[in-house]
Amino acid sequence: MATTDRHATTLALAHALSAAERGLSVIPLSRTKLPALRSPHRAEPHPSTPCHGECGRPGHGVYDATTDPARIRELFAAAPWATGYGIACGLPPHHLIGIDLDDKPGPDGPDCSATLRELALRHLFTIPDTVVVLTPSGGRHLWLSGPPDVVVPNSASRLAPGIDVRGAGGYLVGPGSRTEHGVYATAPGTAHLAPAPCPRSLLRLLTPPPRPRTRSASATGGPAGAAQGEGLIQFVLGARTGQRNTRLFWAACRAYESGIGEALAPRLTTAATQTGLAPHEARATIASAARVVGERGFG
Structure with missing residues (x-):
């Protein structure tokens, strides 16, 4: 060697x-x-x-x-x-939860930090001062501590596009590790911190309740389904340059998980084209979301 x-x-x-x-x-x-x-x-x-x-x-x-x-x-x-x-995540005493923000450099890369801030504003939580590990690709790992009686599952882009979660059965690359792409390092000013408790509102997003496998009246055509669909449309319309595909993918995933994906797909396509995406690109993104949700067994 x-x-x-x-x-x-x-x-x-x-x-x-x-x-x-x-x-x-x-x-x-x-x-x-x-x-x-x-x-x-x-x-x-x-x-x-x-x-x-x-x-x-x-x-x-x-x-x-x-x-x-x-x-x-x-x-x-x-x-x-x-x-x-x-x-390893999920083990005592910290019951570590890793929030992986897969930020990519360049104008078309996802701004996962901005997306997390939007989630925090929408769900009324604040990310506390905690350990932050910088990845060689330009991303960040936030370390949070979960309660011992809650099992947080691993997920990829379920919370939001480009944001992965490492929970029970998963692991985070530790700071100081050298990989093919570079070295992982603790962000300045965070090395001395302990993993901060995960905010309750965020914890609820990380541990969603089991979703029904049959479509309810509200999900397919009732007032609740209509309101949710309108919210997803507005989320897509609010995309800035570099966020259009990621916002559309996230909204389409939420729509298909809730059983309104097929009904909402034409409106999602129209909203995406209004932000500057080409129609064929928007349709491909929505189709990809439908496949991902189908593979998870929702709906």
């Missing part, structure tokens, strides 16, 4: 041990941000039941996560190619 790789592994181990001292459970990661250790069951053709580490061998991804320094050293010793570490 090259000297630079050994140095990166040594640094990653040091950062992982430091995180464990703060009560954060960690695992070694490769340069691809994936768990560095492969599953010990990969050669088994048909394992009878999924193993989450009960066998005692390493290689179970986030289920290997630990705060035990001796165990952490063992995991890194078994993966000398590791150049980073992952922090």
Whole structure:
């Protein structure tokens, strides 16, 4: 292994041990941000039941996560190619929740920070001062602490386009990790902070109640459905340059999840074209939202 790789592994181990001292459970990661250790069951053709580490061998991804320094050293010793570490979410004492703002540089990239501020205004919450990790791609990870009796699921762009959530069963790349695209670093002024409690209004958005699988009268044609549809239309019309596709996708997802997607699609298309999107581009975005929602099993 090259000297630079050994140095990166040594640094990653040091950062992982430091995180464990703060009560954060960690695992070694490769340069691809994936768990560095492969599953010990990969050669088994048909394992009878999924193993989450009960066998005692390493290689179970986030289920290997630990705060035990001796165990952490063992995991890194078994993966000398590791150049980073992952922090497991949802575990005590912090019950970590990660808000991944996938901001992309350039005029057409999503402004996820602005979208989160809009959500905060609409749902009357404030993002507290907390740990912020800067990603090599220009994004940010906000660390929040959840209550022990609430399970926050992982999600991708469900909260809003470009905003992913890491909860139970997920992990965040820890600051100090080196990946193929660069180094993760704590934002200035936040390294000394503990993960702040997740605002209750935001927590409700992260743990939505089960949605009915049949369309209700209000969702398809009643006053509640009409009001929601009008709100989604206005959300799309309010898009600025660089937000048009992301706002349309988010609104279309909410419409299909609520059972009004097909009825609202023509109006969503018209609203999107009024903001400057080409009709075929708007229709493609709405169709993509319909596929994503269908794959999740809504409606």
